[in-house]
Amino acid sequence: MSQAQPAASGKAVCxxxxxxxxxxxxxxxxxxxxxxxxxxRGYSLVSGGGQVSCMGAVARAARAGGARTVGVxxxxxxxxxxxxxxxxxxxxxxxxRSRKGExxxxxxxxxxxxxxxxxxxxxxxxxxxxxxxxxxxxxxVLDPFxxxxxxxxxxxxxxxxxxxxxxxxxxxxxxxxVAEAFDLLERSWPRIQATPEDYAExxx
Numbered sequence: 001m002s003q004a005q006p007a008a009s010g011k012a013v014c015x016x017x018x019x020x021x022x023x024x025x026x027x028x029x030x031x032x033x034x035x036x037x038x039x040x041r042g043y044s045l046v047s048g049g050g051q052v053s054c055m056g057a058v059a060r061a062a063r064a065g066g067a068r069t070v071g072v073x074x075x076x077x078x079x080x081x082x083x084x085x086x087x088x089x090x091x092x093x094x095x096x097r098s099r100k101g102e103x104x105x106x107x108x109x110x111x112x113x114x115x116x117x118x119x120x121x122x123x124x125x126x127x128x129x130x131x132x133x134x135x136x137x138x139x140x141v142l143d144p145f146x147x148x149x150x151x152x153x154x155x156x157x158x159x160x161x162x163x164x165x166x167x168x169x170x171x172x173x174x175x176x177x178v179a180e181a182f183d184l185l186e187r188s189w190p191r192i193q194a195t196p197e198d199y200a201e202x203x204x
Contacts, residue, residue: 012070013038013185014046014107016122017054018115027114030144030178031057034113037178039065041186046107048099049073049091051084054113059084070106074099100125109138109185114147130171136191140173142181148174167192 015038017031031054038045038058045062048055049071059069063086071087074095083090093099100122112123126139141148152174158164171192175181 010042010044011108012044012046012106014103014110015058015113016048016110016115016119017058017113018119019048019050019053019055020116021053023053023114026145028054028057030054030142031113032061033178034058034111034142034181035061035063035067036065037182038062039067041182044068044070046070046072046103047084048103049084049087050077051082051086054115056082056084058113059087063088072099072102072106104135107137110140111181111185112139112141114143114145120151127168127172131165131168131192131194133192133194136189138173138185138187138189139171140175140181140184142175142178144176 015031015034017034018027035045035058039062044067045059047059047069050056050073051059059071062069068088069084069086070089070091071084072091072093073083074093076095078092083092091102093102103122104126110126112119123139123141126135126137129135130137130139143149155164155168159166159168173181173184173187175184
């Protein structure tokens with residue numbers, strides 16, 4: 001990654017995180033800390049549009065700190081996830097695919113918190129498109145509790161076996177604290193130049 005340069009404030013940070021009510025309270029507290037820091041640094045929030053669990057915690061903390069919040073939720077989940085009607089703007093999409101596209105379009109950077117299969121889907125879509133040079137938006141995983149360590153080990157193994165190229169690790173940042181995560185987001189991230197081989201699963 002190139003030398004870090006401060007980014008301008010006022011940009012929109014998309015936070016991918018959990019909506020489960022069965023997780024430990026520490027993950028919800030982490031989300032609230034992220035929302036507060038996001039507001040303190042002058043960013044706006046783009047989130048999944050739910051008011052429960054980590055989704056709700058990050059949005060409420062961001063608003064409490066004065067940040068503008070945009071929630072994007074598919075109509076099929078608006079009832080299940082209890083849509084965050086306190087958002088400054090609540091966008092209801094027809095389905096999950098259009099939800100992710102809308103979140104992507106509205107965001108300047110992506111911060112991934114511990115989460116389940118939906119969070120992983122969002123992470124991998126942004127990560128893959130960045131590896132392939134389709135965008136240059138910062139992507140950072142905040143993982144102070146080691147939830148994603150098995151994922152990092154998996155990716156290292158895939159790279160060792162040729163299924164992923166080393167540049168996959170240039171496309172993402174990993175942080176152990178909220179401050180470190182935002183410092184990484186504020187770096188200038190160069191666009192990765194994809195080659196024809198990058199579209200294959202392994203070295204030819």
